[in-house]
Structures are given as structure tokens and as C-alpha cells.
Amino acid sequence: MEHRTTKWAILGPGKIAKKFATGLKDVEGAELYAVASRSKERADAFAEEFSATKAYYSYKDMLEDDKVDVVYIATPHVFHFDNTLLCLEHKKAVLCEKPFAMDSEQVKEMIALAREKKVFLMEALWTQFLPHFQYVMDLLKTEKYGKLKKIEADFGFHSPFNKEHRLYNKSLGGGSLLDIGIYPIFTALSALGVPEEIAAKAKLTTTQVDEDCEMMFTYKNGIKAELHSTVGRKTPTVATFLCENAEITMNSRFHEPTSVSISTKEGTETKNFDVTSNGYNFEAAHVQKMLKQGRTESDQMTFEKSLQLIGLLDEVRNKINLVY
Structure with a gap:
């Protein structure tokens, strides 16, 4: 990947996905190649608005596209775990929107699969890179x-x-x-x-x-x-x-x-x-840097940091009796 364009795919074309796609325009060597939604109308509209080459109406179909280098997961929190595992099983690099998942056990399983498949995985906590x-x-x-x-x-x-x-x-x-x-x-x-x-x-x-x-x-x-x-x-x-x-x-x-x-x-x-961009470009540029270096884990938003973060969220939830 060292000298070619990084082809991004977005899974879940919602509000946060639009922010990310806007920021991606300010990343050198980045291309929004594909978007996937279970809604044909939403996928087509997003692809047209952000000039994506492909619009898919199933996540699996998009992940079977060999041209996809990395997937940004922008679905609601409760779907991050399943969506990430699906991407990793297809050996697609993953940038998953925060929170990484719903609890520590899910995050541990995501990290374990990424390590097993030797595929890049990172939590998209964009503030880290601002x-x-x-x-x-x-x-x-x-x-x-x-x-x-x-x-x-x-x-x-x-x-x-x-x-x-x-x-x-x-x-x-x-x-x-x-x-x-x-x-x-x-x-x-x-x-x-x-x-x-x-x-x-x-x-x-x-x-x-x-x-x-x-x-x-x-x-x-x-x-x-x-x-x-x-x-x-x-x-x-x-x-x-x-x-x-x-x-x-x-x-x-x-x-x-x-x-x-x-x-x-x-x-x-x-x-x-x-900063003249909306700021989402910084995390995307970091992911591309990691991929070009052949890394499977960020040297800034590390697995350890994500595990610590979800651990703190779990503990706060326990204190306030918030159960999902």
C-alpha cells in the first residue's frame, strides 16, 4: 500500500459517517471507494453526495470487494461488536467509531480476533489525534x-x-x-x-x-x-x-x-x-500511516488504551445502575 491510494469503505451511512466522509476529503492519498447500508436509498444517496464509487446494499457484499482496504464502522453503538467481527473475518482493516463496543468482554473478543487474523483494528476516538x-x-x-x-x-x-x-x-x-x-x-x-x-x-x-x-x-x-x-x-x-x-x-x-x-x-x-478541516482527517491519516507501515495496531490509540477506556465506562455504568 506504500505508494497507492487507500480505498476506504463506510459501513453505516449516518450522521457521523457524513462527518468522517467530509474529513476524508482532506486526507492525502485517501479515496472514499464504497459505502454499505441495508437501505438501498440511503446507500445510493450517500454514495452520490460523497462521490463514492460503489454503493452496496449488504455489508457482506461490500466486504467481499477485494478493492476495499479499510472499513470505517459508523453504525450505532450496539452494532459495533458484530460489525467489527464481520469485517475482521473478511480480513478488512477496521476503524470502528467510539465506543469500541458495549463492554470490556466484547472489546477483548474484537482485539483477539484482530490479532488472530493479523488485521489492523483501531477505535475511532478522533480527539486523540487533534x-x-x-x-x-x-x-x-x-x-x-x-x-x-x-x-x-x-x-x-x-x-x-x-x-x-x-x-x-x-x-x-x-x-x-x-x-x-x-x-x-x-x-x-x-x-x-x-x-x-x-x-x-x-x-x-x-x-x-x-x-x-x-x-x-x-x-x-x-x-x-x-x-x-x-x-x-x-x-x-x-x-x-x-x-x-x-x-x-x-x-x-x-x-x-x-x-x-x-x-x-x-x-x-x-x-x-x-485547523481548516472538520478534524476527522487526522485519525484517518493516522490509520493510513499505520497501514502503510504494515502495523495491525495503532501506536497512539492502542489496544491497551481502548481496554482501559471501556473498563472505566463499565465501572461507571455499574455505579449508576445502567444495564444494557
């Missing part, structure tokens, strides 16, 4: 502003209650935690690792998914991460890192391309990163 996120993680790692003492991160927007909507539908893995709470948790994991203690409480809807979830992670030396997600109201959606000598803030909305403000006793400085 310039502002990597910049802040580097500041924390080098302790440029002293040791990190506390994290505060939230993600909230208002989505009117509708029991049929994906966000409120338990059978589709609804709730704030898996959809957006994953971002504050991922941020804490990236900065501080796995906490020693987790406390959490949630407001559940009549469909028994979490509308609102508050979490407290406690680390050694008493360092804490206060995390919050909600689909009941809009929140600032920022991530703030309180260090010994500065307050570092990933500005709204922190999980997507944004600026970083650093406040010290000398004042506040804001750094912009001049």
Missing part, C-alpha cells in the same frame, strides 16, 4: 507548568426527550455516558491514567438510560478529575487542567478542533491551531 489535544497532553507530560493537580471536563447539549431517538433508546445503547461522557473520561485517562477510585451518579430517563451523569475520579496523591455529561442541557463543554503554575483550558468544544488558553500569574494567552 493538534490541540496532543499539544495539551505534551504540556502535561513534560510538566511545563508544574504537576497536574485537578481536571474538570464536561460535555453537554440539549436533545429533547424522544424514546425512539438513538440517544434515548436503550436497545441502541442510548444515554449520555457512551455517546459523549466518553470524551471527558478519555481526557482524564489520557492525562492521568486509570484512577484508584471512581464515584458516579446519574439521572435516568423513563427509558432507563442516563440523561445526566456526574463522575469523580480520584488518583494517587489526592488528584481528582470532575467529569460530567448530559443530553438534557447545553454546558460549556470545556476541559480545564489545574497545574501548579497555570490553568490550561481546552476551549469549547474541547473534543473537536479548538483553541487552548493558558492562564498564569502573568496573564492569559490563547493558542490557535489553524
Whole structure:
């Protein structure tokens, strides 16, 4: 693959797939080759909108196309496990949208099959690859502003209650935690690792998914991460890192391309990163780099990190009695 175009396929042409396809246009050496949906109308419409060469009306038919190099899975959470296993059985490289699956056992099985088949697999947590996120993680790692003492991160927007909507539908893995709470948790994991203690409480809807979830992670030396997600109201959606000598803030909305403000006793400085794309190009470019190097696992969004992340999600779910 070293010198040729990477042919991408998208499995599940929904809202997030459109964002990914838009970002893919900004990736050198990338081609949106195919899209698959069980709905002919949706597959055809998506292929036309994003100039995909092929539109398939069954996942299996698309995966049997020898020209497909890598599949981006963009179906609802509950289908990630089965969709990923199907792709891996067909020996197709996989970039699967977050959350990787519904629980740790599913993620372990996905990773085991990827290793058995010697096929690339990565969780599509795009924030990992954004310039502002990597910049802040580097500041924390080098302790440029002293040791990190506390994290505060939230993600909230208002989505009117509708029991049929994906966000409120338990059978589709609804709730704030898996959809957006994953971002504050991922941020804490990236900065501080796995906490020693987790406390959490949630407001559940009549469909028994979490509308609102508050979490407290406690680390050694008493360092804490206060995390919050909600689909009941809009929140600032920022991530703030309180260090010994500065307050570092990933500005709204922190999980997507944004600026970083650093406040010290000398004042506040804001750094912009001049990202002109929607940001999904960075994870896609990383996948292509890994494939061209012949890797079967990302050196940034590793299997270990995905396992730690789903483990934290599992533990929070247990604390708030959220059962799928």
C-alpha cells in the first residue's frame, strides 16, 4: 500500500459517517471507494453526495470487494461488536467509531480476533489525534507548568426527550455516558491514567438510560478529575487542567478542533491551531500511516488504551445502575 491510494469503505451511512466522509476529503492519498447500508436509498444517496464509487446494499457484499482496504464502522453503538467481527473475518482493516463496543468482554473478543487474523483494528476516538489535544497532553507530560493537580471536563447539549431517538433508546445503547461522557473520561485517562477510585451518579430517563451523569475520579496523591455529561442541557463543554503554575483550558468544544488558553500569574494567552478541516482527517491519516507501515495496531490509540477506556465506562455504568 506504500505508494497507492487507500480505498476506504463506510459501513453505516449516518450522521457521523457524513462527518468522517467530509474529513476524508482532506486526507492525502485517501479515496472514499464504497459505502454499505441495508437501505438501498440511503446507500445510493450517500454514495452520490460523497462521490463514492460503489454503493452496496449488504455489508457482506461490500466486504467481499477485494478493492476495499479499510472499513470505517459508523453504525450505532450496539452494532459495533458484530460489525467489527464481520469485517475482521473478511480480513478488512477496521476503524470502528467510539465506543469500541458495549463492554470490556466484547472489546477483548474484537482485539483477539484482530490479532488472530493479523488485521489492523483501531477505535475511532478522533480527539486523540487533534493538534490541540496532543499539544495539551505534551504540556502535561513534560510538566511545563508544574504537576497536574485537578481536571474538570464536561460535555453537554440539549436533545429533547424522544424514546425512539438513538440517544434515548436503550436497545441502541442510548444515554449520555457512551455517546459523549466518553470524551471527558478519555481526557482524564489520557492525562492521568486509570484512577484508584471512581464515584458516579446519574439521572435516568423513563427509558432507563442516563440523561445526566456526574463522575469523580480520584488518583494517587489526592488528584481528582470532575467529569460530567448530559443530553438534557447545553454546558460549556470545556476541559480545564489545574497545574501548579497555570490553568490550561481546552476551549469549547474541547473534543473537536479548538483553541487552548493558558492562564498564569502573568496573564492569559490563547493558542490557535489553524485547523481548516472538520478534524476527522487526522485519525484517518493516522490509520493510513499505520497501514502503510504494515502495523495491525495503532501506536497512539492502542489496544491497551481502548481496554482501559471501556473498563472505566463499565465501572461507571455499574455505579449508576445502567444495564444494557
